Amino acid sequence: MTSIKRPAPDLHDAAGDDRPVSSEVASLRESLTELRAVVGGLAPGRMGGERLPAAQAEIAAIRREADDGVSRILTSAEAILAVPDAGTGEAHTHAIAILEACGFHDLIGQRLKKVAEVLGTLEARLNTVAGCAGVVDAEEVETASERLYREQTIKGPALNGPEVLQSEIDLLFR
Amino acid sequence: MAADASMPILVVDDYKTTIRIVHSLLRQLGFENLDEAASGEEALGKLKRKPYGLVISDWNMEPMTGYDLLRSVRGDAALSRTPFIMITAESKTENVVAAKQAGANNYIVKPFNAETLKQKMSTIFGEF
Numbered sequence: 001m002t003s004i005k006r007p008a009p010d011l012h013d014a015a016g017d018d019r020p021v022s023s024e025v026a027s028l029r030e031s032l033t034e035l036r037a038v039v040g041g042l043a044p045g046r047m048g049g050e051r052l053p054a055a056q057a058e059i060a061a062i063r064r065e066a067d068d069g070v071s072r073i074l075t076s077a078e079a080i081l082a083v084p085d086a087g088t089g090e091a092h093t094h095a096i097a098i099l100e101a102c103g104f105h106d107l108i109g110q111r112l113k114k115v116a117e118v119l120g121t122l123e124a125r126l127n128t129v130a131g132c133a134g135v136v137d138a139e140e141v142e143t144a145s146e147r148l149y150r151e152q153t154i155k156g157p158a159l160n161g162p163e164v165l166q167s168e169i170d171l172l173f174r
Numbered sequence: 175m176a177a178d179a180s181m182p183i184l185v186v187d188d189y190k191t192t193i194r195i196v197h198s199l200l201r202q203l204g205f206e207n208l209d210e211a212a213s214g215e216e217a218l219g220k221l222k223r224k225p226y227g228l229v230i231s232d233w234n235m236e237p238m239t240g241y242d243l244l245r246s247v248r249g250d251a252a253l254s255r256t257p258f259i260m261i262t263a264e265s266k267t268e269n270v271v272a273a274k275q276a277g278a279n280n281y282i283v284k285p286f287n288a289e290t291l292k293q294k295m296s297t298i299f300g301e302f
Contacts, residue, residue, distance in 0.1 A: 103285035
């Protein structure tokens with residue numbers, strides 16, 4: 001058997017950098033620490049585990065509410081068209097226009113599906129990053145404008161809401 | 175081929191809303207024998223059980239797309255002559271070309287109106 005003669009290990013890198021290996025390792029460690037801090041700043045745990053799923057839930061709610069709204073609009077337009085002698089009058093023309101306009105729902109649904117797929121991919125990848133050793137979500141530092149937004153703006157409809165029923169509000173005002 | 179108001183028409187779409195819209199527009203055009211399928215597979219099953227005078231199908235469905243359905247219809251000797259209109263949000267030229275090459279009789283881009291639907295049907299059945 002022919003033995004392959006291996007060159008002696010070179011303590012300097014191939015590019016001719018004459019820094020010793022210990023210096024390279026220290027530099028690498030520093031880079032890794034910096035990288036972990038940057039990745040931690042993205043808060044992959046919170047982003048992938050909480051915020052993106054919340055955004056997905058909002059998209060699902062948009063689709064449900066749009067389905068419901070369009071279904072009710074269609075039911076009314078169909079009822080107008082079903083009226084005997086609706087004929088070809090103005091009401092008929094407008095009812096057809098309503099039907100045609102409801103086509104937006106399909107397109108919105110398809111676009112939302114694309115957005116949801118992108119968010120799903122991002123969520124999966126962030127969860128992978130969050131699972132990597134040494135990556136810890138950084139403490140989030142809220143800016144003044146972010147705090148103002150959080151404290152003062154109405155956050156909009158609750159998922160599976162409303163949180164407080166009108167009947168409960170009415171009871172409070174009795 | 176003349177349009178027969180009593181011919182059965184199969185509308186295929188995974189969005190119930192679109193089926194309702196197309197059905198309502200078809201009724202306004204005088205067609206009452208309307209059926210629906212929520213997927214390509216369901217449509218193919220219905221087509222094999224009963225002859226239809228026209229299929230109006232969406233492209234974007236899973237797992238069997240409208241394009242797959244079209245190819246299956248054209249590849250089946252018993253169904254191959256069924257008029258087929260693709261009605262979809264896919265408006266890239268290559269999609270239109272692919273549908274035409276696969277044997278689609280016409281192609282409607284969403285959103286569309288009653289006049290467009292009537293016009294495309296007229297290219298198959300003549301004025302009605």
